[in-house]
Amino acid sequence: MNFSFRKRHYPELEEPFLDGLLKESRIEPIVNEEKFNRDILRLNRVGIVKRSFVYWSPAIVGASVASMALLALLQMLTSSSNMKPIRILNGDAAQRIERPSVPLPEGPQTPLIR
Amino acid sequence: MFNLSLTPNIASRGVEDARFLERCRRGEEEALTVLIDRHRARLIRVAANILRDANEAEDVAQEAFLKAFRELHSLREDRAFSGYIYRICVRLCMDKLRQKRAEPSEFDRVIEHEGAQVDNKIVVHKLLAQLSDDLRNTLILREMEQLSYEEIAEAMNVPVGTVRSRLHVARERFRELWLTATKDSQ
Numbered sequence: 001m002n003f004s005f006r007k008r009h010y011p012e013l014e015e016p017f018l019d020g021l022l023k024e025s026r027i028e029p030i031v032n033e034e035k036f037n038r039d040i041l042r043l044n045r046v047g048i049v050k051r052s053f054v055y056w057s058p059a060i061v062g063a064s065v066a067s068m069a070l071l072a073l074l075q076m077l078t079s080s081s082n083m084k085p086i087r088i089l090n091g092d093a094a095q096r097i098e099r100p101s102v103p104l105p106e107g108p109q110t111p112l113i114r
Numbered sequence: 115m116f117n118l119s120l121t122p123n124i125a126s127r128g129v130e131d132a133r134f135l136e137r138c139r140r141g142e143e144e145a146l147t148v149l150i151d152r153h154r155a156r157l158i159r160v161a162a163n164i165l166r167d168a169n170e171a172e173d174v175a176q177e178a179f180l181k182a183f184r185e186l187h188s189l190r191e192d193r194a195f196s197g198y199i200y201r202i203c204v205r206l207c208m209d210k211l212r213q214k215r216a217e218p219s220e221f222d223r224v225i226e227h228e229g230a231q232v233d234n235k236i237v238v239h240k241l242l243a244q245l246s247d248d249l250r251n252t253l254i255l256r257e258m259e260q261l262s263y264e265e266i267a268e269a270m271n272v273p274v275g276t277v278r279s280r281l282h283v284a285r286e287r288f289r290e291l292w293l294t295a296t297k298d299s300q
Contacts, residue, residue, distance in 0.1 A: 018288060022288075025258070027162040027163050028159065031155075
């Protein structure tokens with residue numbers, strides 16, 4: 001098809017000619033059908049996983065924070081019931097502090113009266 | 115002159131689509147594949163003709179399928195899946211066109227490389243590019259894709275009357291542009 005058609009003017013043929021021209025100008029892309037389908041199905045699966053993760057992630061985070069808080073609370077409760085004095089030193093050094101080897105002078109039995 | 119009722123072909127296609135959609139909702143991948151097979155060729159062709167870029171058309175068609183499958187819950191009438199997916203595709207194409215308006219199209223590049231080898235196809239697409247988005251898409255869907263008025267109305271989310279008037283204006287404009295272009299070339 002070339003422009004020579006337009007050099008001689010046929011108005012009655014114009015409309016079908018233009019319609020045919022449009023039809024002929026249609027692009028017919030060549031597609032690898034299998035790859036196209038495979039890509040869509042793969043992307044669809046990825047999308048489903050992503051969406052479910054986005055949907056459930058606040059619940060998962062909330063549940064983990066709550067469980068950690070619960071554990072901490074339980075540990076605090078159990079440790080407070082049989083609380084032991086804190087010992088920084090151990091062994092001989094601890095004994096020395098509790099029972100000094102050098103006897104301390106005994107103080108007055110009766111309180112001093114000023 | 116115009117058939118305003120749904121043709122049996124479209125109606126039966128819609129019923130079959132609805133059956134496959136039901137299976138898709140149950141998570142059957144086979145049904146998804148069938149739906150893709152049923153609409154792939156036309157969807158890619160629509161995108162290619164609107165975008166005037168065959169490579170980009172494939173991406174847009176894929177995106178349209180994914181969007182349609184993702185938002186299946188928002189589809190009120192399963193029989194209207196065909197129109198629904200065309201609508202998504204046309205919208206995506208229009209978004210793409212807006213984004214790349216400044217960039218040269220595939221046909222512009224062809225002209226740059228091949229110099230004076232101007233084909234009618236390229237002239238037609240250059241003329242179509244001068245029409246507004248709505249007019250061009252209506253003309254492409256009707257004349258290149260041979261969609262019915264109802265299908266175009268569904269795809270573009272407008273009443274059938276609007277499709278008819280747009281098509282009339284689009285044909286007129288295209289004719290004028292063609293006459294001007296051919297007059298200049300003589």
